[in-house]
Amino acid sequence: xxxxxxKEVPEFYRDxxxxxxxxxxxxxxxxxxxxxxxxxxTPENKPHRIDFGWNLIFPNHxxxxxxxxxxxxxxxxxxxxxxxxxxxxxxxxWDTTWAYFAAKRLLEKKVPAAMxxxxxFYFLRDCVPSESVxxxxxxxxxxxxxxxxxxxRLLRPEFLAEVARVLKPGKRFFYWGTDHAEYxxxxxxxxxxxxxxxxxxxxxxEPTDGIRTNFEKxxxxxxxxxxxxxxxxxx
Ligand SMILES: C[S@@+](CC[C@H](N)C(=O)[O-])C[C@H]1O[C@@H](n2cnc3c(N)ncnc32)[C@H](O)[C@@H]1O
Numbered sequence: 001x002x003x004x005x006x007k008e009v010p011e012f013y014r015d016x017x018x019x020x021x022x023x024x025x026x027x028x029x030x031x032x033x034x035x036x037x038x039x040x041x042t043p044e045n046k047p048h049r050i051d052f053g054w055n056l057i058f059p060n061h062x063x064x065x066x067x068x069x070x071x072x073x074x075x076x077x078x079x080x081x082x083x084x085x086x087x088x089x090x091x092x093x094w095d096t097t098w099a100y101f102a103a104k105r106l107l108e109k110k111v112p113a114a115m116x117x118x119x120x121f122y123f124l125r126d127c128v129p130s131e132s133v134x135x136x137x138x139x140x141x142x143x144x145x146x147x148x149x150x151x152x153r154l155l156r157p158e159f160l161a162e163v164a165r166v167l168k169p170g171k172r173f174f175y176w177g178t179d180h181a182e183y184x185x186x187x188x189x190x191x192x193x194x195x196x197x198x199x200x201x202x203x204x205x206e207p208t209d210g211i212r213t214n215f216e217k218x219x220x221x222x223x224x225x226x227x228x229x230x231x232x233x234x235x
Contacts, residue, residue, distance in 0.1 A: 012039040013048045014122060016056075025103035026057060028118030028127070052127035057114050058088035068092060069120050069138040069154065074102025075214040076139060081106065081113035083209060087134075089113045092120040121154060124162040133166045136174045137208065140215040143180035155187045160194045167233050174231040175208045179219040184227040191231050201230040 012030050019025035030039035042048050054065050064087045071077045071091035081089050091106075091113060093099040099117035106113050116123055144152045163174065174197070178184045184203070191197045205228040207216070216226060 008045060011042045011045045011047050013042055014050075014118070014126065016050055016052065016123075016127060019103070019117075022100060022103045022107065024106055024114045025099065026114060026116050026118075028116055028123050047126055050127045053129065054088070054132060057090060058112070060112075061088040062086060064088060065090070065133050066135040066137065067120070067124075067133055069136060070141050071102050071115065072098055072140075073214045074098075074105045074115065075217075076137070076208075076211050077102060077113055077115075078105045078109045078111055079211045080137075080209060081111035082109055083211075085112055090116055092116045092118070092123065094119050121159055121162065124159075124166055128162075128166045130165050131168050133172075134168060135172055136163055136167075138175065139177040139213045140179060140219070141183075143178065143183040145180070145182075153183065153186075155183075155190055157190060157194065160190065160197065164194070164196055164233055164235065167235070169235050172233045174233055175205070175228075176231055177205070177207070177213070177216065177226065177228040179216075179224040179226055181225065181227070188229065191229075196233055196235050198232045198234070199229050200232055201228075203227045203229055205230045 014028055015031050016026060016028045019027060032038060033040055054061055066087050066089040068077050068089060068091045071093050074091055077089060077091040091102055093102060093115065096117055099115055103115040106115065141154055144150055176187060188199055191199050207228065219226065
């Protein structure tokens with residue numbers, strides 16, 4: 001359209017800090033102008049990149065790092081981490097209540113996982129070093145069903161670009177699941193169109209390690225369909 005102007009997305013400072021009470025919980029959140037809730041914008045609207053290494057969150061990691069996108073109450077995360085002590089897995093959740101809930105669950109289960117409270121897209125973009133992650137898990141992301149909210153969906157090409165950048169070379173898994181048919185179709189199309197991604201188990205993947213997530217258990221009770229796929233990223 002002729003007069004349409006593209007709105008600039010404002011860039012803000014975000015800082016990464018360890019929670020002072022709950023071990024294994026990290027906050028990646030906006031820096032605020034003192035005494036206010038107003039986030040501080042960066043000069044020239046440039047992204048604020050942070051010098052981050054996985055040793056900060058996982059001092060004893062053996063090099064195998066996985067990320068769960070949108071962990072909710074952390075049911076999958078805790079169970080998966082308990083079965084795989086050799087993997088350092090970071091859950092993520094931008095809702096503060098759920099982030100604390102999940103982090104406390106990890107502590108109770110004494111598993112070597114951690115929780116990030118914050119927006120995983122910006123964490124990937126601004127912190128995570130290239131070629132440092134082994135796998136991604138993304139289960140039952142918010143579908144944002146109204147059309148005007150579709151822009152809020154996380155599974156977009158720019159998100160996959162960050163995923164591809166941070167994944168290690170070779171064949172790497174992206175585990176995907178949703179109950180939402182339309183979002184599922186769009187997500188599979190987005191994977192199909194993404195150079196280097198191949199959907200291998202198209203709507204036929206089993207729950208990872210047989211573990212059903214909190215939302216999945218609820219949706220199964222409600223009789224909703226479940227769509228799970230396995231996607232391979234390769235470079
Ligand atoms: C529907 S829940 C599913 C939770 C869990 N995966 C499950 O299956 O039980 C999706 C979660 O993703 C979180 N989320 C959405 N966008 C996010 C983002 N950009 N960064 C971190 N968490 C996000 C939401 O707060 C919500 O708790």
